[in-house]
Amino acid sequence: MEANKYPQNSRILKIYNIYRVVLSLILLLSFFSSTAAIKPGNHDPELFIYVTAAYFMFSLIIGLDFIPSKRYLNRPKIVSTILSLDIIALTLITYSTSGMVSGLGLLLLMTIAAGGILVTGILSTFLAAVASIALIYSEVYLSLTTNGSGNQYLQAGLLGILLFLTSLYLQMISERMQRAAALTEQQASNIVDLEQLNDLVIQRLRTGIIVVDYDNHILTRNSAAENLLSLNHHKLSTSVKENSSLAESGLPTKLKQQLENWKQDNQTKLPAFKVRRSGPQLQASFIHLNPKTESNILIFVDDNSQFLERARQLKLASLGRLTASIAHEIRNPLGAISHATQLLKESENISNEDQRFIEIVLSHSARVNLIIEDILQMSRHPEQRPEKINLYDWLEKFVQVYRASHSINGDISLEIRPRSTGNHPIFN
Numbered sequence: 001m002e003a004n005k006y007p008q009n010s011r012i013l014k015i016y017n018i019y020r021v022v023l024s025l026i027l028l029l030s031f032f033s034s035t036a037a038i039k040p041g042n043h044d045p046e047l048f049i050y051v052t053a054a055y056f057m058f059s060l061i062i063g064l065d066f067i068p069s070k071r072y073l074n075r076p077k078i079v080s081t082i083l084s085l086d087i088i089a090l091t092l093i094t095y096s097t098s099g100m101v102s103g104l105g106l107l108l109l110m111t112i113a114a115g116g117i118l119v120t121g122i123l124s125t126f127l128a129a130v131a132s133i134a135l136i137y138s139e140v141y142l143s144l145t146t147n148g149s150g151n152q153y154l155q156a157g158l159l160g161i162l163l164f165l166t167s168l169y170l171q172m173i174s175e176r177m178q179r180a181a182a183l184t185e186q187q188a189s190n191i192v193d194l195e196q197l198n199d200l201v202i203q204r205l206r207t208g209i210i211v212v213d214y215d216n217h218i219l220t221r222n223s224a225a226e227n228l229l230s231l232n233h234h235k236l237s238t239s240v241k242e243n244s245s246l247a248e249s250g251l252p253t254k255l256k257q258q259l260e261n262w263k264q265d266n267q268t269k270l271p272a273f274k275v276r277r278s279g280p281q282l283q284a285s286f287i288h289l290n291p292k293t294e295s296n297i298l299i300f301v302d303d304n305s306q307f308l309e310r311a312r313q314l315k316l317a318s319l320g321r322l323t324a325s326i327a328h329e330i331r332n333p334l335g336a337i338s339h340a341t342q343l344l345k346e347s348e349n350i351s352n353e354d355q356r357f358i359e360i361v362l363s364h365s366a367r368v369n370l371i372i373e374d375i376l377q378m379s380r381h382p383e384q385r386p387e388k389i390n391l392y393d394w395l396e397k398f399v400q401v402y403r404a405s406h407s408i409n410g411d412i413s414l415e416i417r418p419r420s421t422g423n424h425p426i427f428n
Helices: 007-033 045-069 076-096 104-118 122-145 153-204 223-229 231-236 253-264 304-345 352-380 391-405
Strands: 208-212 218-221 282-288 297-303
Touching: 007 045, 007 104, 045 076, 076 104, 076 122, 104 122, 104 153, 122 153, 208 223, 223 231, 223 297, 253 282, 253 297, 297 304, 304 352, 352 391
Parallel strands: none
Antiparallel strands: 208 218, 208 297, 282 297
């Protein structure tokens, strides 16, 4: 049982300390002012005055120490010791006032009730047992030392049973209170964790999120909304002509206009807009947090350029697949043409003029095949890796391929100084 974990115990202890001080003070005043037949301390006035005065001083000391510090609440043994001293003091006060017949034994109910809340389990039951034994023993001793009839044993026994029942009942109530307090604290902790998680998720979203009241005043927003709408930029640079149209509500004017249009007709399709001329193209959507009332409004702001970029990528991917399919379809007849031309070239009945035409067909077939290879290579999207090359040798091969696939009237010369070697590679 900890003071900071169950704050209601601290309040109960304060009340009990005040009760103890007031009780001892009332008993002292009653002793000096009462004229009744059975007044406090009538059996043993000296014992009554000493015990009550000591109990009053003890209550003041304990009360002044407990109220500011509360450091004993998490130490059940110390609390049970203090309550045991209360039981002994109240038993002696009851004995000095003729025992159970005085009715002061009922004061132990309050002490046992406090014990049932402040300490639980065996210690609380132990306090009830100590109180019951002390009452019965005082009645036995009182009957042996006086000429009383001893008919108060039954009352002492019944009071002892009542003390046990009070202790057990309040223990049960206290445990329920503690479980409820622990559950409430756990739920509060879970709510805080969920709020932090939600806030973290919202802040990491790329979609701008803004919550405004019905008068268009911003209540909360995430970092994406600040970046997309340049809200901080608006606040710091309202003198700039481009951003001077910031609405008093904190929303950019164009967004505020769309919000007003949506309030009039929430089925209207809203166009995209820009906050700055050089800013991204934005698309806003709105929704009521509670559709049945004029509640706060949730605004979603998306960057259209991201959707356009995705659409462009999908279009390029589709175009690549289409191009690759067409290239495959062209490659088959091209292979047949090239193969037939090579067979025709091997014929002995071909004239020199036809031989030249065959060379042209083979040359352009090779050129078309090279184009198809490049298209297929681009459609595969191979992983790009740096590779060491000899620049002079690579250029020589490139010139040869270029000559074979293009009609060149002049000559191509290649000269590199200094010429790279295997010891001086060039990275591509």
